[in-house]
Amino acid sequence: MLIKLDESYRPLVHKVRDDAGEWLSTKGTDQYRGGLDMSQVHANIDRDFDAFEFVGWKVAGQVVAMLAIIDPEAEFWTAEELAEPQTYISRFFVVEHGKGYGSALLRAVIDSARTQGKHWVRLNCWSTNTRLHEYYLQHGFQHVRTCDIPGRMSGALFQKDLRSS
Ligand SMILES: CC(C)(COP(=O)(O)OP(=O)(O)OC[C@H]1O[C@@H](n2cnc3c(N)ncnc32)[C@H](O)[C@@H]1OP(=O)(O)O)[C@@H](O)C(=O)NCCC(=O)NCCS
Numbered sequence: 001m002l003i004k005l006d007e008s009y010r011p012l013v014h015k016v017r018d019d020a021g022e023w024l025s026t027k028g029t030d031q032y033r034g035g036l037d038m039s040q041v042h043a044n045i046d047r048d049f050d051a052f053e054f055v056g057w058k059v060a061g062q063v064v065a066m067l068a069i070i071d072p073e074a075e076f077w078t079a080e081e082l083a084e085p086q087t088y089i090s091r092f093f094v095v096e097h098g099k100g101y102g103s104a105l106l107r108a109v110i111d112s113a114r115t116q117g118k119h120w121v122r123l124n125c126w127s128t129n130t131r132l133h134e135y136y137l138q139h140g141f142q143h144v145r146t147c148d149i150p151g152r153m154s155g156a157l158f159q160k161d162l163r164s165s
Helices: 009-022 038-052 099-113 131-138
Strands: 001-006 053-059 061-072 088-096 122-124 143-145 155-161
Touching: 001 099, 001 122, 009 038, 009 053, 009 061, 009 088, 053 099, 061 099, 061 122, 088 099, 099 122, 122 131, 131 143, 131 155
Parallel strands: 088 122
Antiparallel strands: 001 053, 053 061, 061 088, 122 155, 143 155
16 A cells, blocks of 8 residues: 655664665665765755655555655756656665565556656666666666766666556
8 A cells, every 4th residue: 555654754764775775785786885974864865754755655554665756856857857747756665675565666656646647757776786777677667868977876867658558
């Protein structure tokens, strides 16, 4: 079941981000690596939590996956793209891997966006993580382009066209 996450879920978002860092360190990617200041990472999550909606996927009374629906980032997308009706996702995490919880949440968010008349679901993700890119391709997204902006390692842009499927 798709739910909106209220304030009580803020610590869980911090925790799944911490866990994702540990998990990714076993996946041969530099995503989320490199001496990050975790208090800054949490502060960035808090900024999004205060400004945007977070949604979760609930199974047997527990939130098992979550993501934020944010404004598209102007440094990555053209003015024309920014103006299009879209749901822009970020901070996509699962509590437990290998159960399809993330996929279920992603499908629900896509269905919801389609129902709302949006034309696109879009996101940016880690530029060099080809396995993550495959994940989005497997979920019906297309790679738009990869932006090389200093200090922004998440410049791989993906979108799903809701009018064609
Ligand atoms: C992305 C995510 C929410 C998807 O959840 P899910 O649909 O339940 O899928 P799983 O976690 O079981 O992963 C499915 C497959 O994708 C791979 N995958 C997913 N995210 C990946 C990543 N960031 N880097 C490398 N591989 C990744 C998994 O290794 C797994 O591969 P396998 O089937 O060969 O074992 C979850 O994998 C996650 O929390 N990843 C870490 C955080 C992250 O990268 N979020 C996306 C930021 S854009």
